[in-house]
């Protein structure tokens with residue numbers, strides 16, 4: 001198994017388009033907290049341009065990079081981030097630019113999908129939102145937003161909900177959380 005696969009396995013992420021270099025993790029201090037930052041480079045290969053479907057005859061070219069800092073679940077109890085350097089591309093046919101994409105994080109979101117999974121799992125156990133928020137390095141409001149989004153959006157619901165939670169269970173959880181929010185507001 002390659003080092004890259006081992007890193008991805010440790011982070012519980014499946015993404016064949018991420019590359020990690022030799023110094024792929026750094027320990028840094030953010031707001032007096034020791035954090036781990038994993039540094040990955042994301043690239044895609046295109047047969048067709050994803051904007052207008054132009055055929056790639058060496059016409060999709062690299063065009064700089066865009067970096068985002070993504071919250072991921074804690075690693076050995078250390079708050080952790082993935083600094084994802086996304087390759088940018090330009091299609092010479094339609095002149096559109098776009099970023100490499102991945103299923104580990106939603107477009108324009110800075111919280112990884114496996115963090116969302118984890119939040120749902122904690123919420124299912126009726127652990128207080130404040131604890132879930134602290135443990136996942138996100139705000140209380142974010143927790144509620146993730147729960148609502150998964151609940152309201154059937155497509156997201158199918159993608160993110162751990163298999164062992166059925167819809168009835170989740171509906172009950174949502175009701176409980178809503179009434180808890182109302183009591184505390």
Ligand SMILES: [Zn+2]
Nearest residue numbers: 049054091094
């Ligand atoms: Zn194009």
